[in-house]
Amino acid sequence: MSAMETPTPSTSASSTDPATPVSKLLSSSYRRPSSSRTIYSDRFIPSRSSSNFALFNLPNSNPGASSDDSHSAYTNLLKSALFGPECVGGGNGFQPLTPEKSSSGGRFGSRNSDGSNLLISPPNCNIFKYKTETRKSLHSLSPFGYDDPLPGVSHSPVKAPRKIPRSPYKVLDAPALQDDFYLNLVDWSSNNVLAVGLGTCVYLWHASSSKVVKLCDLGFDDSVCSVGWAQHGTNLAVGTSNGKVQLWDAARCKRVKTLEGHRLRVGSLAWSSSLLSSGSRDKTILQRDLRTPDDYVSKLTGHKSEVCGLKWSYDNRELASGGNDNKLFVWNQHSTQPVLKYCEHTAAVKAIAWSPHLHGLLASGGGTADRCIRFWNTTTNSHLSCMDTGSQVGNLVWSKNVNELVSTHGYSQNQIIVWRYPTMSKLATLTGHTYRVLYLAISPDGQTIVTGAGDETLRFWNVFPSPKSQTTESEIGASSLGRTQIR
Numbered sequence: 001m002s003a004m005e006t007p008t009p010s011t012s013a014s015s016t017d018p019a020t021p022v023s024k025l026l027s028s029s030y031r032r033p034s035s036s037r038t039i040y041s042d043r044f045i046p047s048r049s050s051s052n053f054a055l056f057n058l059p060n061s062n063p064g065a066s067s068d069d070s071h072s073a074y075t076n077l078l079k080s081a082l083f084g085p086e087c088v089g090g091g092n093g094f095q096p097l098t099p100e101k102s103s104s105g106g107r108f109g110s111r112n113s114d115g116s117n118l119l120i121s122p123p124n125c126n127i128f129k130y131k132t133e134t135r136k137s138l139h140s141l142s143p144f145g146y147d148d149p150l151p152g153v154s155h156s157p158v159k160a161p162r163k164i165p166r167s168p169y170k171v172l173d174a175p176a177l178q179d180d181f182y183l184n185l186v187d188w189s190s191n192n193v194l195a196v197g198l199g200t201c202v203y204l205w206h207a208s209s210s211k212v213v214k215l216c217d218l219g220f221d222d223s224v225c226s227v228g229w230a231q232h233g234t235n236l237a238v239g240t241s242n243g244k245v246q247l248w249d250a251a252r253c254k255r256v257k258t259l260e261g262h263r264l265r266v267g268s269l270a271w272s273s274s275l276l277s278s279g280s281r282d283k284t285i286l287q288r289d290l291r292t293p294d295d296y297v298s299k300l301t302g303h304k305s306e307v308c309g310l311k312w313s314y315d316n317r318e319l320a321s322g323g324n325d326n327k328l329f330v331w332n333q334h335s336t337q338p339v340l341k342y343c344e345h346t347a348a349v350k351a352i353a354w355s356p357h358l359h360g361l362l363a364s365g366g367g368t369a370d371r372c373i374r375f376w377n378t379t380t381n382s383h384l385s386c387m388d389t390g391s392q393v394g395n396l397v398w399s400k401n402v403n404e405l406v407s408t409h410g411y412s413q414n415q416i417i418v419w420r421y422p423t424m425s426k427l428a429t430l431t432g433h434t435y436r437v438l439y440l441a442i443s444p445d446g447q448t449i450v451t452g453a454g455d456e457t458l459r460f461w462n463v464f465p466s467p468k469s470q471t472t473e474s475e476i477g478a479s480s481l482g483r484t485q486i487r
Contacts, residue, residue: 164428168459173485179454182308186439189229197224228269239266261295270310279307311352322349346370353396365393395440399464410436
């Protein structure tokens with residue numbers, strides 16, 4: 001044979017002889033096995049050839065037999081979970097197999113006495129799996145482990161929804177609380193004091209002690225149309241039906257000053273640091289800088305009807321206003337004309353709320369003819385989404401603890417709805433008021449809301465979770481249970 005000639009297949013026969021030292025190094029199974037003997041590797045893998053799989057109540061699939069499709073799909077899924085996906089399918093059912101040695105003649109291989117390879121069994125179909133025990137979520141509804149991926153099956157744990165009490169934990173009688181959609185008669189301070197306008201008077205309810213204090217009485221020829229706390233401190237602004245705004249120091253129960261400028265009632269107020277904005281039935285918004293002696297420093301014009309909603313953004317850079325002209329306007333700190341105009345609502349826009357979680361995200365709600373909550377991005381000047389609530393939207397407030405918001409409603413269901421944003425899925429619908437829910441405020445800890453209605457009651461609801469960093473309970477707790485009067 002020449003040097004360039006390739007060896008024939010017969011020349012390699014001696015190299016595979018189990019008696020040679022080379023084969024002993026390459027294979028641990030160098031002895032010729034008996035053809036009738038079951039061969040095992042040096043690892044212990046249990047043989048299941050004699051297992052009784054009827055105990056699992058998994059009948060073999062027969063394509064000729066008629067069976068329910070859903071039952072067949074479930075059976076195949078269970079087989080796949082127990083024995084592995086390769087054991088599912090085939091018209092004649094399946095037989096779980098004990099792993100055999102591979103055909104390579106190596107450590108897991110075997111040969112017949114004539115040197116030919118044995119028939120290789122299908123891939124391993126383990127029933128038992130050895131793994132460390134892990135703690136699984138109690139909310140998981142899956143019978144299979146998270147480390148057993150199955151195609152088309154989600155193993156995400158099912159999160160239990162937060163339980164929101166469907167009943168108020170406290171009810172206050174509020175005689176003479178007006179049933180007027182365009183007024184804003186309830187506000188909650190950062191010092192945990194609730195201000196309520198009842199007829200000609202303003203009352204303060206201290207949430208931590210349930211103490212009630214009468215702040216002022218405007219007299220028989222005037223009435224309270226709006227109240228608004230400063231962002232910090234004890235200053236309270238009171239808008240009146242005579243077009244004036246009174247500024248009170250609630251800690252001393254003393255009036256600080258009276259601001260004029262409006263010709264008609266002042267139904268909405270909003271604070272931005274030392275700047276106070278007031279909206280009136282005379283269609284204007286007055287910006288008042290309390291550091292100056294002037295009644296106001298600028299007048300904002302643009303609405304064609306009464307201004308009934310006012311809210312400053314959390315960064316105090318943008319002011320949103322809603323009117324009975326169905327318009328929603330956005331102003332900056334120095335503009336006298338709206339910088340953004342939204343005209344999609346078909347009824348009065350009183351409900352306005354800025355998101356504390358995302359800069360420029362604004363929510364607004366329309367009256368009886370509109371019934372919608374709309375979301376806007378004032379940064380990009382875009383309309384994001386719309387949700388038809390089915391009834392008049394009176395108020396909106398955003399939770400500062402979680403990305404959720406509350407809306408209150410009037411005709412025709414008088415309900416309070418807790419929404420998850422941005423999916424706008426309903427977390428809870430709260431009922432109890434017998435008149436439309438016109439007033440809404442949120443506690444300084446962000447957990448409790450108070451609602452007011454023409455049924456002359458104030459109702460307190462625990463709707464939002466506490467902040468993650470908060471370890472103590474709200475000051476407004478079970479000690480306040482019961483029904484009392486605010487005056």
